[in-house]
Amino acid sequence: VTAATLAPPRPHSRAIDLLLALYLAGIVVAVLYPSAFLSPGNASAVLNNLAFDGILAVGMMLLMIAGVFDLSVGAMASMTGVLAGWLMVRQGWPVPLAVAAALLAAGVGGFVNGVLVAKARVNALITTLGTLGIFQGITILVGGPGVTDLPAGFTALGQTEIDLPLPRGDRLHVQTPVFGLLVLALVAHLLLQHTGRFRQFYYVGSNPKAARLSGIRVERLQILGFTLMGLIAGVAGLAYAARVGSAVSTVGQGAELRVITAVILGGASLTGGKGSVPGALVGVLFMALVTNVLIIARVSSYWQGIVIGVILVLAVGLDAVQTRRRGE
Amino acid sequence: MTRRDVLVGGAGIALGGALAWYVSPERAGGRTADGRTASNSDEEYVWLSANAHLPLFVAHDHPALDLAAKELGVRVTIAGPDAVDIPGLVAAVEQTAARRPAGMMVVGWDPAALIPAINKAVESGVPVVCVDADVPGSKRLAFIGTDWHDLGMRQGEAMLRALAGRRGKIAMLGLIEQAIDIAAFAGFRKVVEPAGNSVLEPFQDKGNQAEAAKVAAGVLQAHPDLVGMAGFDSESGPGMGQAIKEAGRAGKLVATCVEAEPQHLRLLRDGVLTACVGQKRELFTYMGVKALYDCVHSPVRFTADDRAAGVGPIPVNYNTGTYTVTRDTVHLFLKG
Numbered sequence: 001v002t003a004a005t006l007a008p009p010r011p012h013s014r015a016i017d018l019l020l021a022l023y024l025a026g027i028v029v030a031v032l033y034p035s036a037f038l039s040p041g042n043a044s045a046v047l048n049n050l051a052f053d054g055i056l057a058v059g060m061m062l063l064m065i066a067g068v069f070d071l072s073v074g075a076m077a078s079m080t081g082v083l084a085g086w087l088m089v090r091q092g093w094p095v096p097l098a099v100a101a102a103l104l105a106a107g108v109g110g111f112v113n114g115v116l117v118a119k120a121r122v123n124a125l126i127t128t129l130g131t132l133g134i135f136q137g138i139t140i141l142v143g144g145p146g147v148t149d150l151p152a153g154f155t156a157l158g159q160t161e162i163d164l165p166l167p168r169g170d171r172l173h174v175q176t177p178v179f180g181l182l183v184l185a186l187v188a189h190l191l192l193q194h195t196g197r198f199r200q201f202y203y204v205g206s207n208p209k210a211a212r213l214s215g216i217r218v219e220r221l222q223i224l225g226f227t228l229m230g231l232i233a234g235v236a237g238l239a240y241a242a243r244v245g246s247a248v249s250t251v252g253q254g255a256e257l258r259v260i261t262a263v264i265l266g267g268a269s270l271t272g273g274k275g276s277v278p279g280a281l282v283g284v285l286f287m288a289l290v291t292n293v294l295i296i297a298r299v300s301s302y303w304q305g306i307v308i309g310v311i312l313v314l315a316v317g318l319d320a321v322q323t324r325r326r327g328e
Numbered sequence: 329m330t331r332r333d334v335l336v337g338g339a340g341i342a343l344g345g346a347l348a349w350y351v352s353p354e355r356a357g358g359r360t361a362d363g364r365t366a367s368n369s370d371e372e373y374v375w376l377s378a379n380a381h382l383p384l385f386v387a388h389d390h391p392a393l394d395l396a397a398k399e400l401g402v403r404v405t406i407a408g409p410d411a412v413d414i415p416g417l418v419a420a421v422e423q424t425a426a427r428r429p430a431g432m433m434v435v436g437w438d439p440a441a442l443i444p445a446i447n448k449a450v451e452s453g454v455p456v457v458c459v460d461a462d463v464p465g466s467k468r469l470a471f472i473g474t475d476w477h478d479l480g481m482r483q484g485e486a487m488l489r490a491l492a493g494r495r496g497k498i499a500m501l502g503l504i505e506q507a508i509d510i511a512a513f514a515g516f517r518k519v520v521e522p523a524g525n526s527v528l529e530p531f532q533d534k535g536n537q538a539e540a541a542k543v544a545a546g547v548l549q550a551h552p553d554l555v556g557m558a559g560f561d562s563e564s565g566p567g568m569g570q571a572i573k574e575a576g577r578a579g580k581l582v583a584t585c586v587e588a589e590p591q592h593l594r595l596l597r598d599g600v601l602t603a604c605v606g607q608k609r610e611l612f613t614y615m616g617v618k619a620l621y622d623c624v625h626s627p628v629r630f631t632a633d634d635r636a637a638g639v640g641p642i643p644v645n646y647n648t649g650t651y652t653v654t655r656d657t658v659h660l661f662l663k664g
Contacts, residue, residue: 244418244444246438246440250438254413258413291416291423296423
């Protein structure tokens with residue numbers, strides 16, 4: 001089997017089911033809270049706030065398709081933002097140079113994760129748990145609580161709004177990170193669907209031994225996956241820093257588990273070989289809407305974890321039952 | 329479950345939703361989903377924080393919100409993530425502002441990241457005040473809470489009183505990346521260093537009691553000549569207390585901390601901690617609702633259109649102060 005002969009993967013049914021559930025739940029919420037839920041302001045707020053997790057989810061989906069995951073993504077995002085901010089504000093570097101240097105650091109961090117997992121064969125959980133601490137430590141050492149007053153040339157990258165027309169003369173104010181997320185997702189989707197190299201991620205995730213025997217360079221692919229994840233986490237950190245006008249040291253805290261949850265809801269499996277980029281986006285959208293609906297309904301945020309937890313267990317459990325019935 | 333099952337189930341849900349419309353909160357008005365109803369008023373004020381159900385908040389801030397709601401005849405609701413999740417808090421602020429409540433109180437977990445969200449809310453006509461922790465660069469109308477630099481100074485004064493002329497090395501524990509802790513560290517140093525003490529660089533306890541105990545135990549081992557230890561987040565004191573007890577240093581080492589929760593007070597009564605500096609949490613949260621209410625209802629006018637002119641009808645700063653609990657006064661607080 002060669003990479004070229006691998007069939008493009010079909011969209012995973014869990015993502016489609018989740019999309020249907022979202023659609024139907026959306027109708028119910030729109031009926032219950034028409035003015036709050038359907039307002040352009042609310043839609044803009046939901047979209048603009050899901051970009052950070054969405055960007056991370058695209059990278060995490062690539063990794064999880066290949067059968068690995070990265071717990072250091074939140075810390076990496078914080079580190080990249082703070083590093084860029086520190087270079088721009090405290091060292092006086094020009095914006096493009098600071099951004100490039102921070103992204104380079106993110107790429108190197110991801111590459112190190114990849115080498116440790118693929119070459120040194122250290123478990124991905126242990127490796128990225130370790131680097132999570134390292135990246136967090138570097139962030140606080142460099143930036144303390146964070147770096148404020150980022151230059152306008154940088155914040156424009158995250159705060160520029162594009163108004164999309166809606167019926168009845170309303171407008172949706174969408175910020176640039178959302179468009180960045182869409183472009184990134186489209187590119188990642190096309191690569192996974194139409195290039196042999198990226199389709200190999202599915203094969204490696206499904207059966208790494210067989211992939212190795214068929215000539216696929218599994219280690220090289222895993223390193224590529226982690227390096228891309230590092231870069232994508234860097235992009236997320238920079239986009240968020242630009243959006244809020246400051247690089248916050250704690251911005252990525254807890255993001256890793258949110259993103260892994262979203263990606264699994266969107267069709268990925270911890271054992272690899274499953275999932276799609278649109279699925280990751282559906283997972284992120286679902287989690288964003290659960291939060292939004294609970295805010296609108298004035299329900300205690302305790303319920304957020306319960307709702308997402310129940311749906312995660314249900315989705316994965318039903319999937320496992322279906323798979324067993326099919327005898328897969 | 330097949331996709332068809334999902335669709336059939338969904339159709340049922342949609343039908344249920346249509347029926348529920350007749351009892352929907354937006355139609356009925358004045359009801360909250362979590363039962364925090366204070367009156368039939370439609371006027372809603374929202375308290376937003378990260379870690380929104382932290383035991384400290386549940387014990388002090390949430391009851392104060394209820395108290396103010398009942399007194400003023402308004403509705404006060406709670407929103408925000410249940411973790412230290414800054415993007416989650418930013419999202420909650422933006423999404424709450426989109427449904428246009430009468431006012432919002434924001435706990436400024438990050439003094440910078442919340443600026444755009446708060447500014448956008450204020451610009452859209454929703455009055456915003458910061459409670460507990462400030463976002464000074466934003467367009468918030470007021471800050472209501474503790475001055476953390478001052479709180480650090482109060483802890484420094486308590487430390488010097490207990491040292492009674494002794495001098496030496498002092499350690500500080502806290503959330504080293506948090507702006508309020510950094511301000512408190514500075515206030516503490518300002519008082520204790522001129523008195524001839526040397527203050528070590530602050531140690532990170534991650535706002536977690538177990539971590540604080542571990543870190544404090546390590547500090548005690550590494551610095552046997554330590555004369556004092558000061559904790560700056562709500563979990564530092566209990567963690568330090570445990571480490572001090574286990575190291576057999578209770579009563580020998582001066583230990584001060586922030587907050588005066590039952591756990592802190594018991595350690596103080598037992599002679600493990602020396603002094604606790606409490607924040608008037610109930611007061612600043614209660615005042616937060618009242619400040620927003622005043623914003624909406626104040627008869628005081630400065631211009632033809634104060635909002636357009638950018639003039640607020642409430643004070644800009646409310647320093648609610650602190651109180652120091654010592655072994656002499658701890659019985660009063662334990663009884664309270």
